[in-house]
Amino acid sequence: MTKLLQNWREAASLILAAKVRNTAAVASCSQNDYRILMLERHGKSRFMPNTYVFPGGVIDKADFSSDWLDLFSRHGCKPTIFDPILNIKGQRPQLMTATRSSQVSNELAFRICTIRETFEESGILLTKDAANINTETATPSLSYEYKHPFSADDLENWRLRVHNNAHEFIQLCRHINHVPDVWSLLEWSNWLTPADLGPLRYNTMFYICCVDSVPDAYYDEREMSNLKWLSPMDGLSLFKQESILLAPPQSYELSRLCNYSNIKDLHEFTVNRSDKGCEFLFPVRVNAADGIISLIPGDDMYPKQPDLVGEREIIEIEQSVVENRQSTKNLNRVELLGVFNHDFHCNVSPAYGHVKPILMSNIMKNLEKCKL
Incomplete structure (x- = not known):
């Protein structure tokens, strides 16, 4: 492993793609049968204010706690269950090769961080019932039926507890007898903020997860000011119309997602590419x-x-x-x-079998065609 450069903050973010079942409920381009969760950062945010981003946040030492290994072990998970997220053939980014004083692998901790931050910011909890896990192997499936485990009051209580103390996330998992669904998060990309954009910079792992329906989501008013489920083309169209603000990593990734009009093909691509590496x-x-x-x-x-x-x-x-x-x-x-x-x-x-972004003019042409 390499030593870690400390010129930026480490973070993780989730591209959450959800299949639309009731197309009349979400007005958007008919060429896409899925939506991406986007959250608008508060205008008072120090980093990217008023910008629509994927859910995510900064890694915490709690994400590397050995208590997570105890939790998985207590539910009978064998070491081989983590092979799909550990056995990557391609070159690894520095975030994944950095030496740390923890028995928890970088691949596991950053996924736990992503799930924790997504819960804090949107109320969506990507976990699995420990009783329903194959304890030797686990693979991502598109038939992911998200079910909210809380009442409204319990949801806000736990979100506040986790927001105030990241160590509370493992208490939450123990409370509902679940484990973080680290297997459904697949590596997508790794972005480092450009060096000329000021002292506040982030080295961020982007993961992708596909679910088979749009879950209920409630943005965290402490950090966010709005929430939208958008198709990739609609997100870029709203950006072009100056209705929402996007940073280059988000606009670039949405343009790559425009290669896939249905979630089945997107999920198949991410699974087939999952062991090839992350640029x-x-x-x-x-x-x-x-x-x-x-x-x-x-x-x-x-x-x-x-x-x-x-x-x-x-x-x-x-x-x-x-x-x-x-x-x-x-x-x-x-x-x-x-x-x-x-x-x-x-x-x-692109490296490691990834997909190219689509030219913005072509995206806009396709959007116009599908709205005719």
Whole structure:
């Protein structure tokens, strides 16, 4: 394992995709049969205020507590049950290889963090009844029937307790005789905040989980100001219309999700890709004449040794964003021509069997077609 760089905060986030069963209840594009949970951060937030994000938050030492291993063991879970999340063939990002003083693996702790934070922020609790677990193997299934285990009062009580003390999350699991459903969370990507965006930066693992119906969700008013279930295309359309604000990682990932119109295909893709590895995505920003180019690994302009800590000066070029793109052969970038104007250009094969983002103009064309 490698040593951990401490120039940023470690975090985890969840792309929660839920199949829509009552299409009349959710107005959106008919080409998508699933929605993504998006939460709007408070305007007073220190990081990305007023921005719609996937649920998630900062890792806590409680997520690495050995009490979790005792909980799984007490319910008869054999060590082999964690093989699907541990046996990854591809290169691992630093968050997963970092040496820590805990017996709990990084792969397990970051998933526990994701489930805990999703519960805090949305009230959705992704756990499994310990009595219904195959104690030797566990694999993600699309037939995930989410059932809320609380009354409204109990829900708010536990959310407050977990919000105030992350150690309360294991008490919650003990109380309902459940274990965190770490197997249904599959690695999607790993984003590090660009070095030029200030001292508050995050190194975040993005997971994806597919469920077969839209669960009830209630945003945490302490941290959030709104909640929406959006198809990937609708999310980008609202962003383009300046109705919601997205940061580049969220807009980029929504554009990748636009490759899948139904949740069955999305789930199949994530399962088939789950052991191939997770790419470390550290955007390197270039100031062009009329905007910003956010370079991603694979682009010809991406540095061989990117400046992770922000010691070098920001790259500046005299070309326009379009001129630079036209003069570059291999592209993997987000073009930022305004707060609400992102576009995605990728003509290279993403690492570890991942999928390319779709050009924003093509997304908008597809959206118009499906609304005719």
